Amino acid sequence: MRSLNEYLKIVSREYRIERILSSGRNLSILVQDGDNRYVIKILNSNIEYVYELCTKIRSILKTSTQCRILDFNNFKALIRPYYPYTLRDIYNGNSISNREIVKQYLRKILELLYKLTSYGLVYTDLKPENIGIDDDGNIHIVDFEGLTHVYSKPQSFTYEYIVPEYIYLNTVFRESNTYHYALLLYEGFTGSKCNPLIHGYCRERNLSREVLLLLHRMFIFSPLYRPSLTSIYRDLMDILVE
Numbered sequence: 001m002r003s004l005n006e007y008l009k010i011v012s013r014e015y016r017i018e019r020i021l022s023s024g025r026n027l028s029i030l031v032q033d034g035d036n037r038y039v040i041k042i043l044n045s046n047i048e049y050v051y052e053l054c055t056k057i058r059s060i061l062k063t064s065t066q067c068r069i070l071d072f073n074n075f076k077a078l079i080r081p082y083y084p085y086t087l088r089d090i091y092n093g094n095s096i097s098n099r100e101i102v103k104q105y106l107r108k109i110l111e112l113l114y115k116l117t118s119y120g121l122v123y124t125d126l127k128p129e130n131i132g133i134d135d136d137g138n139i140h141i142v143d144f145e146g147l148t149h150v151y152s153k154p155q156s157f158t159y160e161y162i163v164p165e166y167i168y169l170n171t172v173f174r175e176s177n178t179y180h181y182a183l184l185l186y187e188g189f190t191g192s193k194c195n196p197l198i199h200g201y202c203r204e205r206n207l208s209r210e211v212l213l214l215l216h217r218m219f220i221f222s223p224l225y226r227p228s229l230t231s232i233y234r235d236l237m238d239i240l241v242e
Contacts, residue, residue, distance in 0.1 A: 002075070007042060010072050015040070026145070030082060037082040040070065043145065047076050053121075053147040054078075060119055061112060067144065083132030083140055091128050091188060102188045103240045105131075108139045109184065110229070110236055113177045117229045121147055122172045124154040126180040127161045128187070148172045164197050164221045173223035181229060182218035185211075185236075197221070211239055 007027055008017060015031035015038070022028040027042040043050060047069060054067040067080040090098070090105055109131060116123060123130075125146030132140040141147070145156040150173055154166045163179045165171055186202060187193050189211065194202035196219050204212060214235055220226040229236075 007075075010074060011040060011077075014072075038079050039082050039142070041078045041080075042075065043078060047078055050078060050144045050147075054080075054144045057116075057121075057141060057144070057147065060115055060121075078144070080142070081134075081140075083134050083142065085133040086142070087128035087131040087133065087139075087184075090133070091191070105133070105139065106185060106188050107237065107240045110181065110233070110240070112139065112141075113181055114229055114233055116147075117174050117177050120150045120174070122150060122174065122176045123180065124148050124163075124166070124172060124176065125156045125158055125161070126177075126184065127158050128184070150174050150176075160193060160195060160198070162195070162197065165223050167197075169223075174228050175223040175226040178218050178226050178229050178232070179223075181236075182215055185218075186215060208239075214239065 018030040021030050029040045031038050051069050070077045070079050123146050125143050130143045132142040154172050161183050163176045
């Protein structure tokens, strides 16, 4: 295991380093190559497996999402384009018109998760910071380690956005995507984070009865009784186009 300075020294031989994005379990570095900016991520997990998931997502979603493996001889890293915005930037907007923009991106994320669910994949680390937005308004997954096949163990998640079965069963279900999306939906509609697993009760904050009833179903702790996104897709789309 190399030190942070050793990694930076090796990367700087080929790229101009702008800043360190994260230095925790996986090191992320923002770099520049000519006019383009990229994120280089040095993973502790199986990098070939993560790359395979990235490639699979590109095929499933028919998007321009790209990633490739860099071989620095001494170690391998994953590189992807840098996206100037994330869903967090959208959530932080305070104007009245921003509510419609939030709904617009929630629709895009719902379509993304619907496709993932159909292919037996769950995004276990879904949170606003992990949805990148490019200059054209397209959304991109930025943390591929969070992509997990159903009925396997969750490999990556954030405590505030954790799903009950990751704690109690250490297993990913199709319905896990439903709970993850409910967390995003609640935060997008209310401007506040709330996870019933952690907080016990979420204040209703002027949500309509229709939205509340849907959220209550999506927040069911047991994945066996929680609806899948594919079964409530139309109900969700209805509240996002109101």
